[in-house]
Amino acid sequence: xxxxxxxxxxxxxxxxxxxxxxxxxxxxxxxxxxxxxxxxxxxxxxxxxxxxxxxxxxxxxxxxxxxxxxxxxxxxxxxxxxxxxxxxxxxxxxxxxxxxxxxxxxxxxxxxxxxxxxxxxxxxxxxxxxxxxxxxxxxxxxxxxxxxxxxxxxxxxxxxxxxxxxxxxxxxxxxxxxxxxxxxxxxxxxxxxxxxxxxxxxxxxxxxxxxxxxxxxxxxxxxxxxxxxxxxxxxx
Amino acid sequence: xxxxxxxxxxxxxxxxxxxxxxxxxxxxxxxxxxxxxxxxxxxxxxxxxxxxxxxxxxxxxxxxxxxxxxxxxxxxxxxxxxxxxxxxxxxxxxxxxxxxxxxxxxxxxxxxxxxxxxxxxxxxxxxxxxxxxxxxxxxxxxxxxxxxxxxxxxxxxxxxxxxxxxxxxxxxxxxxxxxxxxxxxxxxxxxxxxxxxxxxxxxxxxxxxxxxxxxxxxxxxxxxxxxxxxxxxxxx
DNA sequence: CGAATGGTTGATGGAACTCAACATCGGTGG
DNA sequence: CCACCGATGTTGAGTTCCATCAACCATTCG
Numbered sequence: 440x441x442x443x444x445x446x447x448x449x450x451x452x453x454x455x456x457x458x459x460x461x462x463x464x465x466x467x468x469x470x471x472x473x474x475x476x477x478x479x480x481x482x483x484x485x486x487x488x489x490x491x492x493x494x495x496x497x498x499x500x501x502x503x504x505x506x507x508x509x510x511x512x513x514x515x516x517x518x519x520x521x522x523x524x525x526x527x528x529x530x531x532x533x534x535x536x537x538x539x540x541x542x543x544x545x546x547x548x549x550x551x552x553x554x555x556x557x558x559x560x561x562x563x564x565x566x567x568x569x570x571x572x573x574x575x576x577x578x579x580x581x582x583x584x585x586x587x588x589x590x591x592x593x594x595x596x597x598x599x600x601x602x603x604x605x606x607x608x609x610x611x612x613x614x615x616x617x618x619x620x621x622x623x624x625x626x627x628x629x630x631x632x633x634x635x636x637x638x639x640x641x642x643x644x645x646x647x648x649x650x651x652x653x654x655x656x657x658x659x660x661x662x663x664x665x666x667x668x669x670x671x672x673x674x675x
Numbered sequence: 676x677x678x679x680x681x682x683x684x685x686x687x688x689x690x691x692x693x694x695x696x697x698x699x700x701x702x703x704x705x706x707x708x709x710x711x712x713x714x715x716x717x718x719x720x721x722x723x724x725x726x727x728x729x730x731x732x733x734x735x736x737x738x739x740x741x742x743x744x745x746x747x748x749x750x751x752x753x754x755x756x757x758x759x760x761x762x763x764x765x766x767x768x769x770x771x772x773x774x775x776x777x778x779x780x781x782x783x784x785x786x787x788x789x790x791x792x793x794x795x796x797x798x799x800x801x802x803x804x805x806x807x808x809x810x811x812x813x814x815x816x817x818x819x820x821x822x823x824x825x826x827x828x829x830x831x832x833x834x835x836x837x838x839x840x841x842x843x844x845x846x847x848x849x850x851x852x853x854x855x856x857x858x859x860x861x862x863x864x865x866x867x868x869x870x871x872x873x874x875x876x877x878x879x880x881x882x883x884x885x886x887x888x889x890x891x892x893x894x895x896x897x898x899x900x901x902x903x904x905x906x907x908x909x910x911x
Numbered sequence: 912c913g914a915a916t917g918g919t920t921g922a923t924g925g926a927a928c929t930c931a932a933c934a935t936c937g938g939t940g941g
Numbered sequence: 942c943c944a945c946c947g948a949t950g951t952t953g954a955g956t957t958c959c960a961t962c963a964a965c966c967a968t969t970c971g
């Protein structure tokens with residue numbers, strides 16, 4: 440199977456054969472498995488490798504000294520994590536596995552090399568960065584100005600499109616392995632309130648969530664509730 | 676006067692003479708003045724120019740259909756706005772002037788050209804992107820997990836460092852031209868509550884705010900309250 | 912100089928948090 | 942295979958932080 444990053448990319452741009460091959464090769468080096476709840480990159484890690492998520496879900500998060508935790512991004516299969524070298528002494532956040540994870544570790548030198556050799560790859564990396572930035576802005580806007588139920592609805596709309604872009608949605612159903620405590624940290628709430636809000640969404644007939652799988656029962660309704668505008672999703 | 680972007684950059688890396696000259700030239704083309712409350716880039720603008728903020732403050736914001744507004748980033752003098760070409764049909768957010776503004780409009784072609792000719796400039800652009808991303812993550816974490824007073828304190832710590840990096844801080848005092856309604860949209864609160872929180876910060880002897888100028892009276896105290904960790908600020 | 916915008920303060924309400932208890936699930940080892 | 946245990950999910954009661962509503966100043970700007 441080709442990797443999902445390629446699949447996502449090629450929905451939008453046609454890559455030259457050589458570039459596709461180079462990207463494919465990159466993803467086949469240094470496959471690593473990480474257990475759920477383990478960190479790929481710690482808060483105190485210095486400059487580190489890039490990662491391509493092959494399977495499973497991860498998150499970027501920030502741990503505060505008093506124990507509070509904020510999940511600032513979800514990383515899904517096909518996502519490319521930190522394509523550009525980060526020159527900081529100390530990372531400003533960590534990357535952790537939410538589920539069991541399969542990733543390709545990518546050496547910064549190999550990425551630089553590939554980007555230099557293939558302009559199309561450089562363009563992909565740049566697009567991934569711009570996509571991450573736009574996504575991050577939307578998350579900021581969401582926690583700032585959306586209500587609890589809107590935030591949850593919005594996240595589900597976003598996941599629906601992002602997962603569809605890598606072919607992981609069938610019949611408006613997709614994997615949703617994020618626990619309620621994790622959802623809470625991602626949406627800036629408490630797990631108790633997440634639970635009540637989920638109940639509301641179910642009661643409204645908008646979603647169904649069982650056994651780590653989510654089915655969207657009423658997509659238009661969910662989008663309307665979430666004030667969802669897909670303009671910020673580059674790859675979807 | 677050299678532009679502030681250059682000043683900020685050269686605090687960290689020494690640029691080759693040719694690169695510095697090229698960056699300087701870029702910033703001297705197409706100077707534009709924008710009145711406060713005007714948009715530089717609208718929500719429905721397609722691919723657009725990049726901008727270098729020469730003087731005044733701007734913000735990225737997202738306007739929701741029902742009137743709510745979220746300010747997702749503050750753009751200060753010396754900030755480079757969208758160095759990389761954005762290929763979206765429709766922007767996912769707008770850029771507006773918070774004060775009267777002087778900017779250099781930069782043609783995407785000229786930027787591409789400069790980046791290709793000078794690796795040091797390419798590195799600068801990349802760094803600016805990474806800095807914007809890290810900043811955006813910190814804002815997401817903040818609105819998600821910091822209390823009202825912590826958020827305000829954190830913003831002031833951030834502005835202190837960012838403005839210091841371009842030489843706009845003297846005696847722990849710097850310009851703070853953002854109105855309380857704007858602060859509210861940036862921190863995900865209401866202007867009424869911003870007002871009360873400011874009062875608290877003043878009462879605690881941490882800051883002084885008069886006539887659009889902010890003085891930090893107790894920086895360690897403010898940092899402690901904000902759980903401030905500067906790791907995310909690339910240029911400061 | 913008057914109108915609009917921004918700032919300040921009080922009273923009241925509500926969305927989301929906290930605390931607490933219990934149910935359920937999933938994995939692990941006896 | 943089942944018993945156990947920790948992690949996750951669920952629900953209720955009480956509380957808190959921040960929003961809302963509503964005035965009223967202060968400032969700025971046309």
